[in-house]
């Protein structure tokens with residue numbers, strides 16, 4: 419049981435256009451790490467669930483035969499198709515749908531099923547069980563996210579860090595202190611992904627940490643895009659106060675960095691993997 423409400427199509431309304439510009443990328447070693455862990459040799463199929471603008475699908479498509487990106491948000495899929503085309507990735511197709519609909523989508527079988535910062539949005543145990551059914555023997559479910567807890571903070575490129583606390587306080591002043599989510603509110607944080615997987619046929623997963631990029635620098639457009647790409651700060655939530663929020667955010671940023679640049683440290687890339695037995 420997740421206590422997750424039914425999918426709300428306004429969850430990321432207006433966010434897709436900001437996502438690739440604003441969200442910090444995963445580790446440069448992600449593809450290598452997943453390929454090694456899951457013995458990818460260019461022959462299997464990949465399903466990327468909650469693919470958003472296609473970051474993981476496009477990154478991993480070169481090490482599989484065919485990739486499918488699945489997401490309920492049509493604007494995210496439009497961004498994903500553009501992103502893949504720009505990256506020269508041609509072996510990926512995009513399907514609009516929810517993770518919970520996987521059993522009905524006739525997607526075929528897969529070597530690898532990934533979730534990049536999306537597993538928590540789904541009915542996790544039920545979805546993991548349907549992923550288990552889709553995997554070929556020896557195939558893997560892989561959950562990817564950022565984590566700042568894996569080591570002491572590294573040294574950055576010398577710019578001030580993104581002032582997240584000040585920005586969150588500004589968001590609170592516009593939207594209230596309870597985190598928004600679509601037409602409602604985000605539920606309380608659930609337990610870790612690993613705990614949910616343990617409750618399924620996958621059992622105990624393993625964890626691999628890929629070093630995060632310490633060199634990500636954002637200007638104020640990038641910081642703004644980062645926040646507008648988040649469900650709790652999606653553009654639609656501000657209604658006709660969006661311009662005012664943007665202006666205040668830019669002022670907040672200008673006060674904190676004379677160069678207008680900020681260090682974005684997303685943390686290392688945390689990769690949680692569980693295999694279906696052969």
Ligand SMILES: C[S@@+](CC[C@H](N)C(=O)[O-])C[C@H]1O[C@@H](n2cnc3c(N)ncnc32)[C@H](O)[C@@H]1O
Nearest residue numbers: 468469470490491494516517534535536539540
């Ligand atoms: C934080 S974004 C992650 C995008 C991308 N995977 C990444 O790694 O950056 C979460 C994505 O999950 C999608 N999503 C939300 N609920 C979902 C569900 N029930 N099934 C599948 N995808 C869902 C959203 O539309 C959004 O694109």
